[in-house]
Amino acid sequence: MYLQIKDVSKTFGTFTALSGVDLSIEKNEFVSLLGPSGSGKSTLLRLIAGLEQPTTGQVLIDGQDVTALPPYQRGIAMVFQDFLLFPHMTVRENLLFPLRMLRMNRDDAEERIDWCCRILSLTALKDRFPNQLSGGQQQRVALGRGLVCRPKVLLLDEPLANLDRELRRDMEIEIRSYQIQLGIPFVYVTHNQEEALSMSDKIAVVNKGGIEDFAEKSAVYDRPKTRFIAQFVGRSNVFTGPVEAATEGKAIQWHGQRIALGQALNDSNASSASAYIKIEDTLIEAANANPSGKIAGTLRDVIFRGQYAEYLVTVDGGQEVVASSIDSATRVKPGDPVLLSWDTAKLDVFPDEVAA
Ligand SMILES: Nc1ncnc2c1ncn2[C@@H]1O[C@H](COP(=O)(O)OP(=O)(O)OP(=O)(O)O)[C@@H](O)[C@H]1O
Ligand SMILES: [Mg+2]
Structure with missing residues (x-):
């Protein structure tokens, strides 16, 4: 060195x-x-x-x-x-x-x-x-x-x-x-x-x-x-809430939605956690796609950033999520019902600190 x-x-x-x-x-x-x-x-x-x-x-x-x-x-x-x-x-x-x-x-x-x-x-x-x-x-x-x-x-x-x-x-x-x-x-x-x-x-x-x-x-x-x-590097959506266990792995309950965590937290007994997903890994689709495992919401606004656009989505439950991954054939405009999804393996999950 x-x-x-x-x-x-x-x-x-x-x-x-x-x-x-x-x-x-x-x-x-x-x-x-x-x-x-x-x-x-x-x-x-x-x-x-x-x-x-x-x-x-x-x-x-x-x-x-x-x-x-x-x-x-x-x-x-x-x-x-x-x-x-x-x-x-x-x-x-x-x-x-x-x-x-x-x-x-x-x-x-x-x-x-x-x-x-x-x-x-x-x-x-x-x-x-x-x-x-x-x-x-x-x-x-x-x-x-x-x-x-x-x-x-x-x-x-x-x-x-x-x-x-x-x-x-x-x-x-x-x-x-x-x-x-x-x-x-x-x-x-x-x-x-x-x-x-x-x-x-x-x-x-x-x-x-x-x-x-x-x-x-x-x-x-x-x-x-x-x-x-x-939080500091890149731009991410964050889902924070209580952790629930299911047969297919753990999930975070987030304002009435269920955020599946895949293999994350398998070795943890944290009762609450936060999951981060980068906005470029957050996919938006028109609501006519297959909704299973996806999160439903309404497109509120589209912000053009030059090389890409940010889609501001109000999910059912009232929270806001930003997506910037979209199939080039997809056409959505503000007010349209949409679906959000991501590759579960791309979530970064951190157990919340438990007060001693
Ligand atoms: N000579 C000094 N006496 C007292 N405190 C100092 C002194 N130099 C730095 N500090 C304090 O140490 C901390 C770190 O300062 P530093 O200048 O290293 O920050 P930085 O990461 O470079 O921030 P910035 O991005 O604003 O330049 C600050 O809280 C600053 O007030
Ligand atoms: Mg400095």
């Missing part, structure tokens, strides 16, 4: 910002730290960078314990959301600045700047000032100031948050391609799941100062390990 965080905790006064964090990242991995505001993502990144000291635990890079080392001796670079380029310096001078801090000699520094500009396609812009660059070009220079030092690890803290949506998408692809080209780990903080899913190899889901899961992004998306992840 190239970058290791071992049982790290961090307290500020009486407040615990991180506790019991373990993370192991390989040399060629792109890892996102995904979590809501205040969950501890930036604190964890700052601990890796050496901008904060952990209260307990260790940070290792390439086998070396760097916990006691100051930031500039760790071989790590960090790119921030509100990156500030020096306005009175050209692109070249902005890139030279961190190399000066390292006391690199002039020739080596120029060579390094050329290398960095080639990777980031900045060669033609080297003599421009920041106010003569587009937002995306400025962002590339900010990345360049991290990369020019040839770090062992690049840390990025929401570097795209201030860019508009289209530019952000382009930059996501670019950043990923730099990481592949450089072959060093990138640790990327975001609360935007689309960003995390599009760029990363693996995602660490951060919640309340801990890591809820650290896994391949498809596993995090398709098989959420915790209820929090089921």
